[in-house]
Amino acid sequence: MSEEVAVATGGRVSRGWVATPGRWLLRAALAFFLLNIAAIVATVVLDSFGTRWFGGWAPHGYTSHYYSWAWQQFGLPRVLFVTGVVAVGVAVIALLVGAPAAYILARRSFPGKRVAWAMFLLPLLVPPVTYGIPLATLLYRLGIGGSLLGVLVANLVPSVPLVVLALTPYVEQIDPTLEGAARACGARTSQVFRRVLAPLLLPGLLSAGLLVLVQTIGMFELSFFTAGPTDQTLVVALYYALWAPGIRPPQAIDAMAVIYMLLCLALLFTALRFVSPTQMVAQVKDNRK
């Protein structure tokens, strides 16, 4: 069967691993890329358990001493507390504020709807560095810069639009007649939201919340611009440690990096149960009207 016939009849020509040299080159390049990423991660993990590693393939000996060192010297209990409060706080507030807006944008048409869409898209399209500095300046003038509240407020900027865009398709999937039926049975608006929409939206709320958590834990710029010395999130603390290594042992910095890595991975794999990898980066594109 020639390829043309196979394709035209909707069949798939499976050439499998017998492929052209170009494809092999591509696969090799891809494997090289992924291998390097794996090696970068592996060096961080290996070094965090090493006693000394100045050259050669592996550290001279192994110890978990640097984890307790990092735990105390970098003040990780406080850092993790701040990270947790900021991430969960941002997720909760963004859901509370964003969900009603997502409902309106999914259900209603009104003059200026396109402007509203653009307003929610823009903060996701502009890199945080560009609006982060004016925002931080403003927050410092208002007296909440350099505090936990400041970090939280700054992180809301990309999170509220993210919730709106992530939730809209979930609202669109709910049959509007359900709301009508609830109203006909005498439910008030707040009851419709709490008793009918919220349970049906639960998967959407969960995935939007997880997306915000992942984004906030990894958000360097906004947290960095607004964090004071005692209110650093984990990624900011890691940056400061790397930026001024000084007398700190590199193993301790890598130990902190491993803790950050584990936090990211735990969240990522929880999130991947609800959303596809493509959705995680292509929110904007997938929901564009």
Add this chain to the structure above:
Amino acid sequence: MSAAPSYGDAVTIAPIGSLRGRLKARGIDRGLLLAVPAMVFVVLLFVYPFLYGLMLSFQPQHGDAFASYRQFFSDGYLRATIWNTLRLALPVAVVNVAGAMAVAYPLRKARRGRQALSTAFIVPITFGTVLVSDGMLTYLGPNGWLNQVLQDIGLIHSPLVLIHNYWGVFISLLITGFPFAFLLSLSHLTGIDPAFERAAAALGASPWQRFRRVILPLWAPGIGITFCLLFMLAFAVFPSAELVGNPSSTTHVLSIAAYFEAYERYDYSMACAITIVAALVELLIVAVVLTWRARAYHGASTVGKG
């Protein structure tokens, strides 16, 4: 939307001709208030700070309204940040998007390979540039694994200098940007109906012709958007330019200059001026790409059913 509301189909609940009735006919009623909190958030925390920054950039500590901008463009060290940023962001975006296209294209039919690769690639995106920079410092260092392997197999004789220079930042942007480009371009590619390609094949088009004449024109708009997003990400490079770059010379990029002015010299006017310049340069490039994209094919990327 300046047309008068049509009274004919005005709604029944409110009396015809009343303000509420007329507004409701156009879709405005109290229900829209639900969207107000989110709008207020965006206006207060995104639009207002941006305007505040714009205003601040015209209120320098000394001199007239344009003093910050004049100082930026007359100081060679500051002016060079534009070139330093573009020199990184443009090649990185081109390499990432071209590479992502090459990897994504053969995967348009392989569902399993797609899922495995997508999951592998989301990991470095989640880790972010700070963690990747940390790993690079050891892995790509003079005693790192890469240099050891290359020396052991005799490819090089002295270690390559891959960190604390331009290439360090380039590599870090490749590592975090390529997966992003791959996932975005793949999602655009899989949105193209395979029927187009089958039709072209049935009409005798060669694989190259199918790519060049059928897929590429349909893919181009998505590629344009992907390029813009990748360019903007690379343009705003900050942590890795400090950690694995040479932040006082070759990788003294716009965001580092803005940060330095705001947090080390407390010259907020200058910091905001740099931010505005950065935004303008960035928008200029994005506008060029989108203009080119607007001239490309416009039409359905799916075949109508029925």
